[in-house]
Amino acid sequence: MTQNIVEIDNLSFGYKSRMLHQGINMVFPRGKVIAIMGGSGCGKTTLLRLIGGQVKPSKGEVRVDDQVVHKQSREGIYQLRRKMGMLFQHGALFTDLSVYENVAFPMRELTQLPDSMIHDLVLMKLHAVGLRGAHQLMPTELSGGMARRVALARAIALDPDIVMYDEPFAGLDPISMGVICDLIRTLNDALGTTSIIVSHDVKETFLIADYVYFVANGTVAAEGTPEDLSKSSMPFVHQFVHGEKDGPVPFHYAAGDYAQDLLGFKA
């Protein structure tokens, strides 16, 4: 068993006109919480898809448990995915199934467990996220935070080795954010999984992450522990961590001369 459960090796991904990633190298050690951060549109979510095998890299490799993801057969990819759980940005709960059925879904589809066992497991998972009493509700009856928690319960339903979080804090109220934040860390330590968080919420992510990768301009611009990065003097990191208005990511979109635009206007 290697120390790194996921390895991204010299990855390039994109289209001929626009390469999203160029030469990305990342490692994800077992049992740790690792965050991938960066501005919008820098391809963070795409990295999760590359790990999950939903898209193929143009160059380089993504290895999960020492197996190259994009070289697997259809069956092989499905086997790899059984070791992963994913929490999508807005939960992506199945709207036609109840909360109970949503969490039971992976168990019913991927295992042959009897109904009695599924019942116990579902309630255990829901209890872990604090929603055991809500198991008969339908997803449309849940608030955003609750839906996110149910999706988390579903993601860990089969005790996966890797849990991936796509913007888990996006659009939540402070309480829910705190809850999710706590759950990610607690569950990671309790289950011994590896958590990969894609986010741009600096405060919450820095609280729970063991290691952070900053992606900008298609490469890893910076990496390190949250303490190191908060103290970093790199302009991009500094702007991002402290939320500065102007810096390497400019405030003004590319435009001509201001005076020329105003005075040179011909009716």
Next chain:
Amino acid sequence: MERTTIDLWVGIFVALGIAALLGLAMKVGNLTTSNIGITYTVTANFENIGGLKPRAPVKSAGVVVGRVGDIKFDPATFEAVVSLSVDKRYNFPKDTFANIYTAGLLGEQYIGLEAGGDEAMLKNGDKITQTQDAVVLEKMISQFLFNKASESTNDAPAAGKSDSATSTKQADDALTASPLDAIASPVAP
């Protein structure tokens, strides 16, 4: 939705569908009336089958006793060879007549079997020897006109000049008379 409620409604749905299908089969279609079971095949030759088609009914005394099978052309005798599938329950004598009739005034053509008096019965593969062809409209009209014309020419020499007028008048009558009058007789039950 409870699984059992869904199952119930789907069951009702499928049952309704089957009921509709049965209704269509029994009440609307001719499934009950055409319950011809096991059949035996006999052939019949006709010089002209008119508009007879495969699967046309074969009737005797007005009751459907079989169906027309396939219709072939015999290049040796230049006749049409029609195969009849007759219900095994009904046996016909060897000297049965097979006639082609028309249902209604302008309807489809069918075969009518008139039993003869022979004691020996037709078996599978036998041939019906007594046949009557279909009535072809054009032949009948020309036949009728010819008959009318020859009748008047027979009377003409005795009657003299005035008769030529009547003979043409009779020919006129023949022309204006509806040819359908002549068809009235072959419409047997």
Next chain:
Amino acid sequence: MIRFNLIVGLVRSLRNVGHRFTERIWRLGAGARLFWLTLVSSGESFRRFHLTIREVYFTGVMSLIIIIVSAFFVGMVLALQGYNTLQKYGSSEAVGVLVALSLVRELGPVVTALLFAGRAGTAITAEIGLMKATEQLSAMEMMAVSPISRVIAPRFWAGVISMPILAALFSMVGILGGYLVAVPLIGVDGGAFWSQMQANVDWQDDIVNGIIKSVVFGVACTMIALFEGYDAPPTAEGVSHATTRTVVTSSLAVLGLDFVLTSFMFTV
């Protein structure tokens, strides 16, 4: 200068037409591919038949009301109009034959298919489109469950099962509606109504052919609805355009297939 603009405009619109044409061909190919994948992934729809039954409920049972009410009205109108014309030729007793043959051969399968496309087809497209937009299909893929076996194939088979049932119901209810108008209301002889019908409607040539038509229409309408949903851009606007396209494409497909099938089945 004007002529140059005209030429540029013409070239642009030609290129537009060409682009739209190739776009349609591409979509036809993508649709055929989804059809193939659906057929190949159908094992689960039958092994876990309750999935298919659930979809039969949502496509078939929920369409019952509109089918039955429409059939009733269509049958009644057929009887009225039929009687109107037939009685001029003294053949008013043939109104039963007219209603039955019109329904069983053509109106049953075709009108049912059009109503099905409008009601069940749009529901399917919207549902699949929304599942795609809210990443539910992606979530399923990441859980190593094929969305095609789990979501698309059961809906396909549900549509194929529901259509002939709905078409048979349409024909039967239509005939009953026609009977109610012709016999108690107008005064056509009840016995003649049914006996003429039985003598002229053939089980194999008319009824079975009508059922075959409805199965073909079921395949076409359901597949079009599924494809439009699966292929829709994952936005609200995308899904709404997809549902419109489902109705238009299904209707054209049904009418076109009807012509092809009729020319095979009902020519002497």
